[in-house]
Amino acid sequence: MNTLDCLVIGGGFAGLQCANRLQAAGLAVHLLEARDRLGGRTRVAPLAGRTVDIGGQWIGADHAELTALAQAAGANIVPQYAQGARLLHLASGGRDRLKRYRGLIPNANPLALLELDRAIRRINRASQTLNLETPWESAKARDWDHETLATWKQRHLRTRTGREIFDIAVRSVMTAEPGMLSLLGFLFYCASNKGFEALTSVDGGAQAATVDGGMVQLAEHLAAPLRADDRVTLQADVSRVTLTEQGWRVEDREQRSWHARRLVCALPPALQDRIAFEPALPANRAQLANRMPMGSVIKVVVAYPTPFWRQAGLSGEAVSHSLPFNTVFDASPQDGSSGALVGFIDGGPARIWSAHTPDERRRAVLDSLVRYFGPDAADPLDYVEHDWISDPWSRGCYVGLMTPGLLTELGPALRTPWSGIHWAGTETATEFCGYIEGAIRSGQRAADEVRIALADRRR
Amino acid sequence: MNTLDCLVIGGGFAGLQCANRLQAAGLAVHLLEARDRLGGRTRVAPLAGRTVDIGGQWIGADHAELTALAQAAGANIVPQYAQGARLLHLASGGRDRLKRYRGLIPNANPLALLELDRAIRRINRASQTLNLETPWESAKARDWDHETLATWKQRHLRTRTGREIFDIAVRSVMTAEPGMLSLLGFLFYCASNKGFEALTSVDGGAQAATVDGGMVQLAEHLAAPLRADDRVTLQADVSRVTLTEQGWRVEDREQRSWHARRLVCALPPALQDRIAFEPALPANRAQLANRMPMGSVIKVVVAYPTPFWRQAGLSGEAVSHSLPFNTVFDASPQDGSSGALVGFIDGGPARIWSAHTPDERRRAVLDSLVRYFGPDAADPLDYVEHDWISDPWSRGCYVGLMTPGLLTELGPALRTPWSGIHWAGTETATEFCGYIEGAIRSGQRAADEVRIALADRRR
Structure with a gap:
């Protein structure tokens, strides 16, 4: 039995970045990916x-890290x-209208634009008060987390056009309807990604x-050193993870097994339940699997x-x-x-x-x-x-969604390691959560946690 | 290879009732339970x-079915x-008060009681407009589903005492905070259980x-004929379910396998992901696993x-x-x-x-x-x-919770069979959802679905 320093579960950008970094640090690392390809939610x-x-x-x-990676990959x-005009298609009140516009703001009715502008500024102001590491500790966190983005919209936008444009923006950014999203979660997402406008913008956004x-070139660039050392196994659908005296035993559905001192789970919480953890995960981390659905x-x-x-x-x-x-x-x-x-x-x-x-x-x-x-x-x-909804290895995209109550009740469980298991994935990112950039940064963070933990043990 | 008529996954009251009924109808049925005991969320x-x-x-x-079962079990x-007075402990505004009361309504401040009474009547009125089979089709379903019970409370209750008592009631009924619950989901739950007061009452409630x-006696009463025919396997932690030409192949983590023409999944959605379905479940049913967390x-x-x-x-x-x-x-x-x-x-x-x-x-x-x-x-x-939160075979109790957007987006997926898989469990119940009574009724309904489907095939 060959005990590795670290097994990384999940071959998206978070897992690849983490494994790559651990390998570069001279650690014995191996990456397991359930699909027959790397790249996760890129394809x-x-x-x-x-x-x-x-x-x-x-x-x-x-996206500094992703840009650097693209450059490194050549x-x-x-x-x-x-260039040119954008199109906005509205159908509020039964009227089917196609509007051309330039810049960020469409030429809709002035009252709608005024209240939209106010709403966006209100969201940005509130989001700027959040600490990205601990948004659940904000003074208003509880109130914001117990409200959906839909009721917030009803309160702050009165025009049908304003509400429609808001819905369009939320849907395109979150791949979800405002009615299932936590206001706090959305504020965090805006804060994590430099504000509401950046999320919806091309230039500078x-x-x-x-x-x-x-994007596959970039995933393959991260994977190349791992592949060269035979440190990647595809079609390894991890089904059971068991704590033993030597560390963690990881088994896939084909009964292959691996052993490692540390694990990095680089999967979105919504996929965590494909794996049976023995002993069971702490309640808060276990609950994330049923509280953070993927977008559609x-x-x-x-x-x-x-x-x-x-x-x-x-x-x-x-x-x-x-x-x-x-x-x-x-x-x-x-x-x-x-x-x-x-x-x-x-x-x-x-x-x-x-x-x-x-x-x-x-x-x-x-x-x-x-x-x-x-x-x-x-x-x-x-x-x-x-x-992407029907893809069993993703369950949806772009990202795991923050439902009402999630951040204030389970936020700390997103990143807190447990018994030698570390958590990566864009859902765990503080900066650029939901994006490849966030995935990469989360992989770096998890790799650093593992390196420090292993170094502490050896001392 | 012995192909059964039906495999039932989950040995709580829903699965037991279903398997019992199928056996009584002369079908070859077998029940698989991951724990070393029957009874599910009873113990x-x-x-x-x-x-x-x-x-x-x-x-x-x-609870007519449960009462009849208890009588049949002797x-x-x-x-x-x-008998005697009840106690209500409040701490709003920093004042720690213990109040004795009789009947349903505590002797709190009259304004709080007045608005509480109004709020309860409002909830009951709204819940009575719902069709228990299709609450998502109500004219107001979308608005109600996109609001949390917390923002509803903020709008309809102004006094601190009123809000506290409302929180207490919701928490004790739903084992969750109002801020993560869909208003529509709560209205359905009230309607399914004969109204707000019945949920919180002893006499007549x-x-x-x-x-x-x-309760274990009742579970064992249902199990007795199954056990007598060796139709129950405990510690069968189902990990994979695969569609073959002969029907479904079911495999547990110890690599034991069974084959059946039909399956009944008598697990809460939150536990569904312990099983890898091949082919993957339809997107809507798969999403339930990440949208219906268990209470705490x-x-x-x-x-x-x-x-x-x-x-x-x-x-x-x-x-x-x-x-x-x-x-x-x-x-x-x-x-x-x-x-x-x-x-x-x-x-x-x-x-x-x-x-x-x-x-x-x-x-x-x-x-x-x-x-x-x-x-x-x-x-x-x-x-x-x-x-119950830390129990890996339950993930929480009493029941899977309806989060905002769940019913309107995924409601039909709760009960709709797919490729010979039927769904049971108290979460799928229309009447007495969340209770043992609902579990029993859901097991009966699933058994009837299976019997009809198999009879159709034979004709």
């Missing part, structure tokens, strides 16, 4: 002869195309750039012969409150030699469309695109989608 | 020479002792009677030489907003030959006290009892507790 797919991201895709303006970082050829999203990329919307003065960005394909961006190759649009069915609509056939979904997506961009959108060259 | 323990319930305990006045049904010697409760029974509180004119019932042992009832033997008090640390305090040592918890419980009943409570004959 690429072929589309009209290109490789496109069908999972996590964007590098935010402030990847080509491409600014997100955002969370959708600033992408990587030519897909289906991602689609559609290829066209040309980026025809650009000729019409459109950026390719479009959002809607009622069309199924409710958030869209330009995903054409950088030289514009062909066209592509990438977008999401997210929140409530994602759950509904997840139950439809692929053909019905494709029809709904193309109908939405025709509504945004005209009849040219009806005949794509190619089409690819991934339903 | 007995020895206390001062008696056998007491340390899990589900009460037979409600309207159990001695004992009315819950409720959900705590009307108990069974001498414990530690149950304690304390034995005394005499029921000394009775001499002081007290019923033994006591509730508090701030004392850890926040809900108490008399649990003395029927003849009053000795004394016992049974109660709960529930909601937020349960999570806090779950992390303490048993000694610290015992001290907190006895201190609470001294505050309620005086110094005689300080020296018990015997003491027994069960922390």
Whole structure:
């Protein structure tokens, strides 16, 4: 029996970064991944002869670690195309309206814009009072955590248009409806990601750039030294973790087993229950599995012969409150030699469309695109989608959601190690929670915890 | 390979009732239970020479199936002792007050009582508009589901005392704080259980009677014919369920396997993820596992030489907003030959006290009892507790909780069968959801579904 220093469970960016860092520190580490691929909630797919991201895709303006990783991997970082007008599709009051706008603020009715502006400033002000390490200790934490974002919206936004635009923003950022989200959780998410506007923005925001050829290159760059030393096992679906006198015994569903002094669980809490822990996890950590559901999203990329919307003065960005394909961006190759649009069915609509056939979904997506961009959108060259809700190794995307009461009741359990088990994953991040950047930082933090703990033991 | 008609996973009252009924119908059924005992969230323990319930305990006045089962089992049904005054401990505004009262309504300040009365009537009126089969289809379902019970309380109760008493009631009924509960979910729970008052009442309510010697007799009565035919396997911790051409293959963590045409999952959604389903469950059903956490409760029974509180004119019932042992009832033997008090640390305090040592918890419980009943409570004959939160086979009690958005987004997934898998458990009950009565009825419903499905196939 060969006892490792550390086993990392989960081969997304958090697990990869953690294992990579532990290996670099000279520790005997091994990474277990249930899927037949690395990258977790990032994933690429072929589309009209290109490789496109069908999972996590964007590098935010402030995503320093991810930017450094992309540079180290020699990847080509491409600014997100955002020239021209954006589209906002509203249907409040039964009127189906498509509005063009530039900048952040659409040209909706002035009263709606005024109260939206106030609401956003109110959210940013409140979020800035939070300590990212301990948002649950804020003086107002309890009140904020016991309210949903929906009742907050009802109180602070009176116009139908204001409420619709707010819903669109929340749905596209959280892939969930405001009615299941904790106000405190949302404030934390804003604080963690530099404010409400950054979350919804391209220039200077969370959708600033992408990587030519897909995020998978960056995952593989982190994995390369691990693979070279045979420190990665794919299709290792960990089913049981048992504390023994030598440390932790980890077993997968094929009855293979590994032993290690320390474990890093780099899975979202919603996937934690695939593993039986013996002894059982402390109650607070165990409860996270049933209190932090994943968001709901289906991602689609559609290829066209040309980026025809650009000729019409459109950026390719479009959002809607009622069309199924409710958030869209330009995903054409950088030289514009062909066209592509990438977008999401997210929140409530994602759950509904997840139950439809692929053909019905494709029809709904193309109908939405025709509504945004005209009849040219009806005949794509190619089409690819991934339903992240139905993916059993993710259970949804982008991120585990903070339901009412979660942060104040279980917040400390997110990161507190227990009996040699450490927790990573973007859900555990203080900065850039929900993003690849947060995943990377959480992996670094967990690696540092493990290194310190092992060093303490040896002394 | 012997293919059964039906495998039932989970040996609580839902699974037992279901398997019992299928066996009685002449079907080849087998029941798998992960624990080394039957009864699920009911459980007995020895206390001062008696056998007491340390899990589900009460037979409600309207619990017809449970009453019939108790009679069939020849159990001695004992009315819950409720003579004398009740105690209400309040600490709002820093004033620590212990109030005696009779009837349902404490003698608190008249304004608080008035608004409480109005709030309860408002809740009952709203709950009566719900269809128990499809509460998510109510005209107001979305608004009600996107609000927590905490913000509802803030709107409808203005006095501190009113809010405290409301919190006490919600906590003792739901074992959770109002801030994590959906208003719609709570309205459904009230409707399912004959209204707000019935949930909190002894006479004519959900705590009307108990069974001498414990609920386990009733579970064993249901199990007896199954055991006689060797149709029960304990310590079968099901880890994988795979669809094959012959039906479902069920495997436990010890690699034992069974095959059946139909499955009944008689587990709360929060435990569903211990099982890997292949193919994966439909997205909506899979999401229930992460959207319906169990309540938080530690149950304690304390034995005394005499029921000394009775001499002081007290019923033994006591509730508090701030004392850890926040809900108490008399649990003395029927003849009053000795004394016992049974109660709960529930909601937020349960999570806090779950992390303490048993000694610290015992001290907190006895201190609470001294505050309620005086110094005689300080020296018990015997003491027994069960922390249901830390029980890995339950994850909490009494019941899976309806978080905001759950019912409107995932309600139909609670009971809809999928590919030959049927769902039972008190969480799936329409009537008496959360109670043993609901579990029994859900087991009957699932058994009927299976019988009809198998009969259809044979025709």
